Amino acid sequence: MNNVPQNNYGNRSPARGRLNGQTFAAEFAKIMPQVKAVLPAHISVDKFERVVRIAVQKNDKLLECSPRSLFMECVKAASDGLLPDGREGAIVPRGSEAVWQPMVSGLMKLARNSGQIASISSQVVYKGERFRVVLGDDERIEHERDLDIAGETEIVAAYAVARLKDGSEPIREIMTWKQIEKVRNTNKYWMKGPWKDWGDEMARKTVIRRLSKRLPFSTDQNDERLQEAIQRTDALVDLIADPEPTAQEMDPFEAAAHGVDPAAIENNQQAVSDPITEKEQVPA
Structure with a gap:
């Protein structure tokens, strides 16, 4: 089975435990090595990052989720080789946690x-x-x-x-x-x-x-x-x-x-x- 790399994001989060558009981009850049390690060759890193950013823009409640959960679910999506674009799969907020859901x-x-x-x-x-x-x-x-x-x-x-x-x-x-x-x-x-x-x-x-x-x-x-x-x-x-x-x-x-x-x-x-x-x- 594919092994999702161990999360090294830690418990650290931006001030007041909430992300915004600017801090999300900065923090997402820190997990790019993990994304690259599991993303299949037919999906470029740039495309994956672009789709993730669009997903967050469309659903700003994701920025209220735990940053740790949000970025780990991004890595899971990359590991599955799917885009969180609302068709192949979606990262959705469930209370304070983000959840990756592959779709049909x-x-x-x-x-x-x-x-x-x-x-x-x-x-x-x-x-x-x-x-x-x-x-x-x-x-x-x-x-x-x-x-x-x-x-x-x-x-x-x-x-x-x-x-x-x-x-x-x-x-x-x-x-x-x-x-x-x-x-x-x-x-x-x-x-x-x-x-x-x-x-x-x-x-x-x-x-x-x-x-x-x-x-x-x-x-x-x-x-x-x-x-x-x-x-x-x-x-x-x-x-x-x-x-x-x-x-x-x-x-x-x-x-x-x-x-x-x-x-x-x-x-x-x-x-x-x-x-x-x-x-x-x-x-x-």
């Missing part, structure tokens, strides 16, 4: 650079959209985006699909909103965090996080960056604390998402296993 677009970028993963896609399903999970000999996901209701109605599910460079069968993961809520609710303060502001983004990231448990990774540096980014859990939500439902707890939709015979729910005869294993998959 950033994970897609890292996947494209990966040694074994050709692509990862993830989408949310809004209530009223046509969404169908087909199992059996011709397994596939059918989803028709309705632009008239996308973002205007509640989310009912999310899914992710990964394709490998070796041409093998896609790896799929599907979660109902009930399952996603279980992850979200591991943090009782979710209404004040990214789940409130970016619910669809967090739902997509949650299903990617579950999918990642089944992905093959090599020792390739780009694979390591992708693993690190996926494993960056939100500061307020532990995505690893993802309780697997039992057959008794699932509704028919959830059963289909897990490849469980709905009759088994009523009869309490079958417990849930891992969602659709690679061995069971048939090419779409």
Whole structure:
């Protein structure tokens, strides 16, 4: 895994513990050796610094965060090989601390650079959209985006699909909103965090996080960056604390998402296993 260099910024901070535009630039210059040490070759140091400055200008509340946390999160972003531009990832204030959050677009970028993963896609399903999970000999996901209701109605599910460079069968993961809520609710303060502001983004990231448990990774540096980014859990939500439902707890939709015979729910005869294993998959 990529190792973020030990922070030598220390507990020292500007007067009154708060940064401004001028002091931020001066203090950021002090961590440039750390940034250079972890930043991948395809991202110039100048570009990374420029994006960080723009991010701070757009969200001046970052200057109220602990300088130590702000600069360390900048180093984490550089280590992941992503830009804190609001698309690949974002550094956001959480109280007095700054938090680096890789976003779905950033994970897609890292996947494209990966040694074994050709692509990862993830989408949310809004209530009223046509969404169908087909199992059996011709397994596939059918989803028709309705632009008239996308973002205007509640989310009912999310899914992710990964394709490998070796041409093998896609790896799929599907979660109902009930399952996603279980992850979200591991943090009782979710209404004040990214789940409130970016619910669809967090739902997509949650299903990617579950999918990642089944992905093959090599020792390739780009694979390591992708693993690190996926494993960056939100500061307020532990995505690893993802309780697997039992057959008794699932509704028919959830059963289909897990490849469980709905009759088994009523009869309490079958417990849930891992969602659709690679061995069971048939090419779409």
